[in-house]
Amino acid sequence: xxxxxxxxxxxxxxxxxxxxxxxxxxxxxxxxxxxxxxxxxxxxxxxxxxxxxxxxxxxxxxxxxxxxxxxxxxxxxxxxxxxxxxxxxxxxxxxxxxxxxxxxxxxxxxxxxxxxxxxxxxxxxxxxxxxxxxxxxxxxxxxxxxxxxxxxxxxxxxxxxxxxxxxxxxxxxxxxxxxxxxxxxxxxxxxxxxxxxxxxxxxxxxxxxxxxxxxxxxxxxxxxxxxxxxxxxxxxxxxxxxxxxxxxxxxxxxxxxxxxxxxxxxxxxxxxxxxxxxxxxxxxxxxxxxxxxxxxxxxxxxxxxxxxxxxxxxxxxxxxxxxxxxxxxxxxxxxxxxxxxxxxxxxxxxxxxxxxx
Numbered sequence: 001x002x003x004x005x006x007x008x009x010x011x012x013x014x015x016x017x018x019x020x021x022x023x024x025x026x027x028x029x030x031x032x033x034x035x036x037x038x039x040x041x042x043x044x045x046x047x048x049x050x051x052x053x054x055x056x057x058x059x060x061x062x063x064x065x066x067x068x069x070x071x072x073x074x075x076x077x078x079x080x081x082x083x084x085x086x087x088x089x090x091x092x093x094x095x096x097x098x099x100x101x102x103x104x105x106x107x108x109x110x111x112x113x114x115x116x117x118x119x120x121x122x123x124x125x126x127x128x129x130x131x132x133x134x135x136x137x138x139x140x141x142x143x144x145x146x147x148x149x150x151x152x153x154x155x156x157x158x159x160x161x162x163x164x165x166x167x168x169x170x171x172x173x174x175x176x177x178x179x180x181x182x183x184x185x186x187x188x189x190x191x192x193x194x195x196x197x198x199x200x201x202x203x204x205x206x207x208x209x210x211x212x213x214x215x216x217x218x219x220x221x222x223x224x225x226x227x228x229x230x231x232x233x234x235x236x237x238x239x240x241x242x243x244x245x246x247x248x249x250x251x252x253x254x255x256x257x258x259x260x261x262x263x264x265x266x267x268x269x270x271x272x273x274x275x276x277x278x279x280x281x282x283x284x285x286x287x288x289x290x291x292x293x294x295x296x297x298x299x300x301x302x303x304x305x306x307x308x309x310x311x312x313x314x315x316x317x318x319x320x321x322x323x324x325x326x327x328x329x330x331x332x333x334x335x336x337x338x339x340x341x342x343x344x345x346x347x348x349x350x351x352x353x354x355x356x357x
Contacts, residue, residue: 029243029289030348053256054179055104055240058171069173072107074098075166081355083130083160086200087215090163091134093291096220097242097357098167099141103222104238104294106177106229107169109141114148114165119158130161141220143167169222174233179256181236186325187303188263189296191224191310192217192318194246195274195288198353203277212273219292224315231309234299241293242357244348247286249295250333251347257297261333263323286335287348289356297325 025032042051049057056074078094095112102109114134118127138145196217203214221240228235237257241249246268254261270285278285292315298306303321310316323335333345 024354025349027243028348028352028354029245029248030352031346032349033243034347052178053252055101055238056107056167056169058105058178070171072102072105072109072169072171073167074101075164076101077162077164078357079159079162079355080201080357081159082201082204083126085204085216086213087197088218088291089130089133090161091130091132092137093216093218093357094163094165095134095137095141095143096218097291098165099143099220099222100240100292100294102167102169103220103225104177104240105169105171106175106225106235106238107171107222108226109143109167109169109220109222111168112138112143112145112165113167114145115163116148116150117158117162117164118150118152119160120152120155122158122160127161134163137220141222172229175229176233177235177238179237179239179253180258182253182257182259182297182325183236183299184259184325184327185300186236186297187300187321188250188261188323188325189298189303189307189310189319189321190241190246190268191221191294191296191316192292193269193271193274194241194290194293195270195278195285196293197291198245198288198356199274199277201289201356202281202353206281208277208280210273210276212271214271214273214277217290217292219315221292221294221315224294224310224313227309227313227316228296228298228306231305232298232302234302235296235306236299237295237297239295241290241295243289244352245285245287245289246293246295247284247333247345248347250345253295253297254333255331257325258330260326260329260331261323262326262328262336263333264336266336266338267320267322269318269320283352286345287352289353291357300324 239249310319
């Protein structure tokens with residue numbers, strides 16, 4: 001195929017025309033990445049499953065009864081730098097990242113694939129450590145790695161190691177969780193402290209030391225989701241707050257549901273060490289990546305029951321209700337600040353913390 005793509009004929013192509021080449025911001029989880037997906041990939045690959053734009057696609061496997069048996073299907077690639085960081089490494093990050101994408105549909109993760117892209121010169125000891133962690137994480141999440149691939153690229157072309165994982169999970173009947181399902185009056189719940197993973201990565205890169213060591217929150221969330229669903233099936237939306245942090249997750253849900261979200265910044269759980277690191281670096285913690293935290297939109301009347309169930313699980317002990325879904329300012333997220341004012345919390349414009357997952 002030698003034909004040149006006619007970008008100028010596409011619908012609303014301007015965000016791409018400003019960037020004749022890919023820049024780091026196109027992988028940020030923010031506006032630039034959203035523009036790339038909306039104006040490059042979706043017009044060419046348009047289909048109902050892809051257009052859900054969830055953490056995982058929801059696929060019916062019984063044409064006569066689409067709700068009876070549904071699969072969650074997700075893929076993700078991991079390019080984190082450094083490969084090993086406080087609280088984990090690229091191995092468990094790759095397993096848990098895909099497990100969590102499946103869990104955000106309410107699915108029970110079952111199977112993973114593993115694609116390892118190795119750079120010539122990677123020490124075998126490092127690969128052994130990461131692979132051991134990868135296997136332990138899969139066992140911990142109770143998923144089987146059933147297929148895989150290995151490639152090697154020339155020295156200087158792979159940054160040590162990249163990993164791609166694809167996951168398949170089974171969604172229970174009567175579970176209906178999707179990005180566009182939020183309803184006015186839903187409570188907005190965050191499962192724990194935000195910014196831990198991103199600041200753990202930055203502390204290593206920048207050589208920062210704090211009184212309390214910052215470690216990644218990398219963890220599998222599917223059992224927490226099962227605990228929540230056991231308390232109530234009135235969970236309308238779930239999102240893991242990875243690239244772009246809590247701010248990106250809230251904006252994605254607001255836009256998908258065409259409703260507004262209002263929350264109080266003082267209610268957002270934040271470790272003191274992470275707060276100090278963010279202040280030192282001039283970074284808003286709402287935009288910092290997480291790898292073991294989720295955002296939930298829960299029917300208002302059931303919020304306390306779901307929150308109590310989350311508190312009973314080790315990964316939900318710091319869960320907090322931070323706001324609600326509102327009819328006002330549809331598609332926008334507005335926060336009440338600590339000094340009593342309000343501000344629009346938008347998607348990040350570009351790359352805030354590159355290479356964090």
